[in-house]
Amino acid sequence: MYPVAVQASGTSYPIDIWGLLIALTMVIVASGLSWLMHLGIGKTLLWSACRALVQLCAMGFIMGYVIKSGNPWLVLILITGMLVAAVQITLSRAKGVPKGLAGPVLLSLVITMLLMISMVTELVIRPHPWYAPQLVVPLTGMLLGNTVSALAVGLSRFYESMKERRNEVDTLLALGATRWEAARPSIISSIRLGLLPTTASLASSGIVTIPGMMAGQVIAGGDPFNAAKYQFVILASIAALTLLADTLIMVMVYRTCFTADDQYRDKPVVEHRKRNR
Structure with a gap:
């Protein structure tokens, strides 16, 4: 373990798949509100959220592999x-x-x-x-x-x-x-x-x-x-x-x-x- 790692001083709260789905649902609701109000940003907001989820999860997987390898x-x-x-x-x-x-x-x-x-x-x-x-x-x-x-x-x-x-x-x-x-x-x-x-x-x-x-x-x-x-x-x-x-x-x-x-x-x-x- 490297000295720069954060030392846990309390309980951590991991997020499961249901937590991610609920967070995504909040964006879907916001997109629906945008559609009702004719703001014209609902699709962009939803697409950006989905893209962010995929990109962040992919980066998390890649970073995990790089950290474990230490290369x-x-x-x-x-x-x-x-x-x-x-x-x-x-x-x-x-x-x-x-x-x-x-x-x-x-x-x-x-x-x-x-x-x-x-x-x-x-x-x-x-x-x-x-x-x-x-x-x-x-x-x-x-x-x-x-x-x-x-x-x-x-x-x-x-x-x-x-x-x-x-x-x-x-x-x-x-x-x-x-x-x-x-x-x-x-x-x-x-x-x-x-x-x-x-x-x-x-x-x-x-x-x-x-x-x-x-x-x-x-x-x-x-x-x-x-x-x-x-x-x-x-x-x-x-x-x-x-x-x-x-x-x-x-x-x-x-x-x-x-x-x-x-x-x-x-x-x-x-x-x-x-x-x-």
Whole structure:
């Protein structure tokens, strides 16, 4: 057993198949209510719930196998798959972004994730072995989940802001501003918007809400104080990771809004596509 495992201090409450069916029934009732009120989201809600159930159960099975095996290569393969899926989800959620951003998004996630995971595992928790699957895999999932949302919101806001500021950008460029100086207000706006959910979670945790990781450990029989410490480490990591990832992706993509002659481009184009023409 690894030292990072949560030590049970009380009774755990496992969920059987009937519990899952009842939870799914609650979603079905909500979908029915949506149908009665003509909200138009009933099918989406039901499909998303069914998909989440299948995906979570599948991930639980896979994580159980990886944890039992203790093979670092399996941990690496699983994290790689999560990163690839994160890129796809980020681009599918982001609106109004140019094609060809998969590379910058993947690079941003890989760099920031490696940095955060290394710091948390090696400096904060210090598990043995260093790749302890029951720590690294869930931690990666929690960090990726929040970062994906922040990146999608940030990218969408950046390109939307650049379109709204077109005349201002042209004026700044005409007055001799660099591409970075012209795009800077949009970059700042997108990063701030991407950070809003994270800062709100930090401010309300422990008073208004008991975050998911802390609640899960307590329900599973873990020590509440230890769960609180873990939760703070996660929230702090998410805040730092979100800021780093948003900043890095903005540095890599802001040039897509400009031509090689430092003129505003109506339709953003990823640079490597431009060279191929």
